[in-house]
Amino acid sequence: AQKITQTQPGMFVQEKEAVTLDCTYDTSDPSYGLFWYKQPSSGEMIFLIYQGSYDQQNATEGRYSLNFQKARKSANLVISASQLGDSAMYFCAMREGLPGNTPLVFGKGTRLSVIA
Amino acid sequence: GAVVSQHPSWVICKSGTSVKIECRSLDFQATTMFWYRQFPKQSLMLMATSNEGSKATYEQGVEKDKFLINHASLTLSTLTVTSAHPEDSSFYICSARVNPSRQATPYGYTFGSGTRLTVV
Numbered sequence: 001a002q003k004i005t006q007t008q009p010g011m012f013v014q015e016k017e018a019v020t021l022d023c024t025y026d027t028s029d030p031s032y033g034l035f036w037y038k039q040p041s042s043g044e045m046i047f048l049i050y051q052g053s054y055d056q057q058n059a060t061e062g063r064y065s066l067n068f069q070k071a072r073k074s075a076n077l078v079i080s081a082s083q084l085g086d087s088a089m090y091f092c093a094m095r096e097g098l099p100g101n102t103p104l105v106f107g108k109g110t111r112l113s114v115i116a
Numbered sequence: 117g118a119v120v121s122q123h124p125s126w127v128i129c130k131s132g133t134s135v136k137i138e139c140r141s142l143d144f145q146a147t148t149m150f151w152y153r154q155f156p157k158q159s160l161m162l163m164a165t166s167n168e169g170s171k172a173t174y175e176q177g178v179e180k181d182k183f184l185i186n187h188a189s190l191t192l193s194t195l196t197v198t199s200a201h202p203e204d205s206s207f208y209i210c211s212a213r214v215n216p217s218r219q220a221t222p223y224g225y226t227f228g229s230g231t232r233l234t235v236v
Contacts, residue, residue: 033223043154043207043230050223091159099224101167101213103150106160 001026004092004107012113013082020067021077021110023092033095034075035104036066040088048090051075079112087114118144118214122228129200129235137195137231139210145190148213151183153206154230160209166193200235207232 005024013019025034032053038046051059051066059066067076079086089111093104119142129135139149147168152160164180166172166187174180182204184196193212197204209230 035223035225043209043232045160045209045211045227045230047223047225095224101148101165103162103165104211104225105162108159 002107003027003096003105004094006092006107006110008110009108010111010113012115013079015084015114015116016081018078018080019082019112021079021090021092021112023075023077023107025073025075025092025094027073027094027096029096031098033099034066034068035093035095036064036075036077037091037093038086038088039091039109045091049077082114084114084116087112118212118226120146120210120212120226120228122210122231124231125229126232127234129233131201131235132199134196134198135200135233137197137208137210137233139193139195139212139228141191141212144212144214146193146212146214147190149187149193150211150213151185151193151195152209152211154209155206163195163208197233200233202235205233205235 034051036048049059049061049064049066051068058068063080065078089109091109092107121140123138149166151163153163154160162175163178164172164174164185166185168187168190172185187193210228212226
């Protein structure tokens with residue numbers, strides 16, 4: 001079974017509008033962390049936002065917010081006021097267990113295109 | 117913040133030759149390095165985990181004799197693609213595990229900038 005599922009291969013959004021990128025995860029470990037990364041065409045992985053499994057509040061970082069619904073095992077990324085520079089691939093990732101020497105597992109990604 | 121320098125950023129090599137990719141931690145000690153491969157328009161797939169001073173742990177389906185990983189020091193991990201073939205053409209990226217208490221490090225992981233390998 002896939003650990004991270006991103007069901008939207010591609011999304012379009014009008015500039016200045018908000019967009020939600022979906023992510024569901026699967027783990028039986030009570031301790032885990034969820035990450036969102038942006039990957040432009042250059043290939044670098046740009047960290048956007050993090051949500052820990054024990055965090056009570058949804059994470060926010062500037063225009064990025066994470067809609068964390070633990071019971072539904074979803075961690076959707078919300079980008080407000082989209083900009084042309086937001087066009088990129090977006091990956092949801094998970095760390096299982098407590099912080100330690102465990103790798104991140106990535107979803108298949110969503111390609112976001114912002115339209116002027 | 118914790119920075120990983122990855123070189124080269126891109127390389128073209130002939131089929132049958134070997135290519136070495138380096139990931140160097142610039143201002144911290146990377147005890148653990150993760151190596152990922154990303155085919156075009158696909159996700160990052162973990163290839164192996166390397167810990168300083170010990171043998172790398174490879175994911176199922178990854179040929180350890182083809183993808184040699186060396187993590188001989190706390191600041192350098194290398195991936196060597198041996199006898200490269202066109203099907204090895206891909207984007208390779210490393211990720212270092214960083215002490216989460218370190219400021220300006222995104223919750224314990226920092227990535228290199230990636231290496232685009234093309235085998236002709």
